[in-house]
Amino acid sequence: MNFENIILQVEEKVAKLVINRPKKLNALNRATLEEIHNALQACKINEDVKVVVITGAGEKAFVAGADIAEFANYSVGEGKDLAAKGQELVFDFIANFPKPVIAAVNGFALGGGLELAMAAHFRVASTNAKLGLPETSLGVIPGYGGTQRLPQLVGKGRAMEMIMTAKMISAEEAINYGLVNHVCELEELEGKVNGIVQKILNNSLQAIESAIKAVNDAYVDGVNGFESEIDAFGKAFGTSDFKEGTTAFLNKQKPDFK
Structure with missing residues (x-):
């Protein structure tokens, strides 16, 4: 299966799905969301895949948000369709995926990027990670489940503050909030995630x-x-x-x- 915006590698029961748009800080557009869905569908039916790890290409960003240039001129109907299809094909699909999905957050996870990480079953972040939902600074609100999943993870008050202020929080703040499970140095991130994966693979x-x-x-x-x-x-x-x-x-x- 060939992709333009992602890389999918399957090795030793683990599928590594890399968002690969480093020049755009791995921002999500419709094409990338469709490729993510297709890759996950393949992982779902592939009996050799037991765990999925999602991360971003490079050392700066997991996913720095949605590709604003693509939807800046959307109408009301187009905006609603963007959110509905995105949630169905990717974010809800990940949240309800029958195999464990781990987000390895290796840098900026903003807007749709944080929503992608939150859709995963849990998150491991590098110390350089910055997380936030800046949509209100653009005159819009999170549309890929952010207003629902963030309160579940960090509580209503903190979620309201993060959304209203559009602020970014550090990896250390994120672990204190309960938004991520573990924090480690960037060069240790892959090893940390692999250690957790191996523990998962020991179980039913x-x-x-x-x-x-x-x-x-x-x-x-x-x-x-x-x-x-x-x-x-x-x-x-x-x-x-x-x-x-x-x-x-x-x-x-x-x-x-x-």
């Missing part, structure tokens, strides 16, 4: 898929997350991974999940 990816859905269900209107958990917990008893995991535990062995 079938169980992890069920856990992703159960956690997400807690944030869906009209869905009882506790009921989703109970249902998924019960179904786990009928899987080969449950048999392997419990048998290995009782025999004091390391499980070999298929």
